[in-house]
Each structure stands twice: as structure tokens, then as C-alpha cells.
Amino acid sequence: MSHRPKVVVVGAGPAGASLALLLARGGVAVTLVEAGTSLERQFRGEALMPSGLEALAAMGLLELIPDLPHRPLVGWRFVVNGQELFTATEPLGGDPSRPCTLVSQPALLEALLKLAGTYPSFAIERGQPVVDLLWQQERLAGVQLRDGRQLPADLVVGCDGRGSLVRQKAGLALQSSPSPIDLLWFQLASPVASPLAGCFTTLVGPEGVFSAFESASGGLQLGWVMGKSKATPELSREGWIERMAALSPPQLAAWLRQWSSGLGAPSRLTVQVGLAERWCQPGLLLLGDAAHPMG
Numbered sequence: 001m002s003h004r005p006k007v008v009v010v011g012a013g014p015a016g017a018s019l020a021l022l023l024a025r026g027g028v029a030v031t032l033v034e035a036g037t038s039l040e041r042q043f044r045g046e047a048l049m050p051s052g053l054e055a056l057a058a059m060g061l062l063e064l065i066p067d068l069p070h071r072p073l074v075g076w077r078f079v080v081n082g083q084e085l086f087t088a089t090e091p092l093g094g095d096p097s098r099p100c101t102l103v104s105q106p107a108l109l110e111a112l113l114k115l116a117g118t119y120p121s122f123a124i125e126r127g128q129p130v131v132d133l134l135w136q137q138e139r140l141a142g143v144q145l146r147d148g149r150q151l152p153a154d155l156v157v158g159c160d161g162r163g164s165l166v167r168q169k170a171g172l173a174l175q176s177s178p179s180p181i182d183l184l185w186f187q188l189a190s191p192v193a194s195p196l197a198g199c200f201t202t203l204v205g206p207e208g209v210f211s212a213f214e215s216a217s218g219g220l221q222l223g224w225v226m227g228k229s230k231a232t233p234e235l236s237r238e239g240w241i242e243r244m245a246a247l248s249p250p251q252l253a254a255w256l257r258q259w260s261s262g263l264g265a266p267s268r269l270t271v272q273v274g275l276a277e278r279w280c281q282p283g284l285l286l287l288g289d290a291a292h293p294m295g
């Protein structure tokens with residue numbers, strides 16, 4: 001009997017979940033290993049840019065979107081010192097029927113996994129991080145899970161994100177481009193729609209810079225730009241609302257003050273941009289943020 005190749009994909013983010021689905025659909029025996037039991041994370045990027053939509057279309061997966069929490073972006077609006085500068089209306093280019101679309105990432109990932117689960121050659125290990133790599137001479141030959149089990153593979157694909165353990169254990173160096181900024185990320189829950197009117201809005205003024213958009217699942221997401229070397233300001237909820245309101249046109253400022261009680265505590269997100277010097281070696285491939293962090 002001929003040897004049936006086995007692939008282990010590490011990480012069920014956008015890269016790993018879609019690759020595992022494509023392999024399973026092609027009849028390849030694939031095991032997807034995901035460290036988390038849930039794909040909900042406090043922050044998972046939501047914006048599907050034209051290239052992301054194009055990739056979903058090429059995989060025949062665009063039809064998943066209407067059934068998921070989603071919201072087409074109306075445009076990109078810029079406000080400087082409380083004054084409207086301009087709004088660039090979506091779609092900015094490419095396919096006129098495909099504006100940049102906000103999609104709940106956990107819901108999209110779950111939909112990809114559900115579809116993958118309909119193919120007999122697909123298997124998944126959830127809540128089970130890969131802790132080590134298995135080698136046969138110079139070739140990667142599988143992974144070891146936290147519970148001690150070993151999964152042999154002809155190919156291991158590291159899709160385990162920017163801190164990739166697979167990349168590190170394989171000794172593939174990451175060249176990082178220094179980023180001068182971090183982001184303070186907030187969520188604001190409110191029972192009524194904001195005056196952003198579907199636009200990704202960036203507000204600039206002497207007090208700072210922040211962006212805001214309505215999340216696909218409701219509520220607002222707000223990112224305050226911080227210099228990397230700057231300490232996170234210790235402000236109360238009202239203090240943050242006042243900082244944001246100071247940069248906002250009157251209608252948005254009033255709305256922020258009205259719903260200030262819905263503002264959650266900020267999380268500081270480290271911006272990381274980099275490129276692994278090599279993406280492959282015998283038995284191993286890196287994809288997604290594991291190969292080129294960009295968030």
C-alpha cells in the first residue's frame with residue numbers, strides 16, 4: 001500500500017484553520033492542533049481587507065460570511081483637531097462589490113473548523129498546545145503535545161502566531177522591524193449605535209491619536225496610539241472618555257460621554273512586525289504570523 005502523507009498544522013488562527021480545511025477538502029490526512037479550548041480571545045482582528053476577501057473567495061468560502069456576525073465598512077474617516085478632514089468611501093479599489101468587511105473572527109474560525117470536520121481526513125486536538133518538536137536526523141517528523149502524546153507527521157506547518165513555538169524550536173530566526181508604537185485597546189459596550197455611521201474613524205489632535213470602529217458583534221473598539229517607550233497613563237474610565245472626547249467632533253464627544261459606563265479597561269497591545277529569515281526546512285513550513293508577524 002502506498003504511504004498516505006500526514007500533515008500536522010499547529011494553531012487554529014486564520015492561517016491554520018483555512019489551511020487545514022483546504023488539506024482536508026483535498027483528501028490529505030491533517031490534524032489541527034490548537035492550544036486554546038476556545039477561539040474567543042479578547043482581541044482578534046476583525047477587518048477583512050480586499051486581499052483577505054479575495055483569499056476567501058479563491059477558497060470558495062465567501063458564502064460563509066452572510067451567516068456570521070459581520071458589517072461592511074462604509075469608509076475611512078479622518079478627523080483632525082475635531083474637524084472633518086476627509087472620508088474615503090469603501091470599496092477603495094478592486095472588486096466594487098467587496099468593501100472591507102468586519103467579521104467576527106472567532107465565529108469565522110469556528111465556521112471553518114465546522115466545515116473541515118465534515119471531511120473524513122480531518123482531525124482536531126483542542127486545548128492541547130504543542131510543547132516540542134520530534135526530529136528524525138535533520139528532518140522534522142512530528143510534534144509532542146502537552147499531555148505527552150506524540151503526533152508523527154510528514155509535514156508540520158507552524159501557524160502558531162507571532163510568538164511561534166514551532167519557529168523557535170526549529171531555530172528559525174525572526175528579523176523584527178522596530179515599531180515606534182503600541183496600542184491601548186478598549187471596548188465600549190452600548191445599547192445604541194454610535195455616530196460613527198459604519199466608518200473606521202481616526203481622530204488626531206494635540207492630546208494624541210486614536211481610532212474607533214463598530215465591531216462586527218456590536219459595541220465599539222477603540223485603539224489609542226502610544227509611543228513604545230511611554231508608560232500607560234493611569235486614567236480612570238472618565239479620564240479616558242474625556243481624552244477621547246477632546247479629539248472628537250461634538251456629536252461623537254457627546255455620545256462617548258453618554259455611554260462612558262460601557263468603556264472597559266485598556267489592554268496594551270505590543271505592535272510587532274517581522275519576517276522569519278526562512279519559512280521552511282525539511283518537514284517544516286511556517287505560515288501566517290509565525291512567518292511574518294504583522295499586528
Ligand SMILES: Cc1cc2nc3c(=O)[nH]c(=O)nc-3n(C[C@H](O)[C@H](O)[C@H](O)COP(=O)(O)OP(=O)(O)OC[C@H]3O[C@@H](n4cnc5c(N)ncnc54)[C@H](O)[C@@H]3O)c2cc1C
Nearest residue numbers: 011013014015034035045046047129130160161288289295
Ligand atoms: C488587536 C489586533 C487587531 C488586528 N486587526 C486586524 C485586522 O483588523 N485585520 C487583519 O487582517 N489583521 C489584523 N490583525 C493581525 C491578525 O490578527 C494576524 O495577522 C492574524 O491573526 C494572524 O493569523 P495566524 O493564523 O497566523 O495567527 P494567530 O491568529 O495568532 O493564530 C495562532 C493560533 O495558534 C495557537 N497557538 C499558539 N501557540 C500554540 C501551540 N504551541 N500549540 C498549539 N496552538 C498554538 C493560538 O492559540 C492561536 O489560535 C490584528 C492583530 C491584533 C493584535
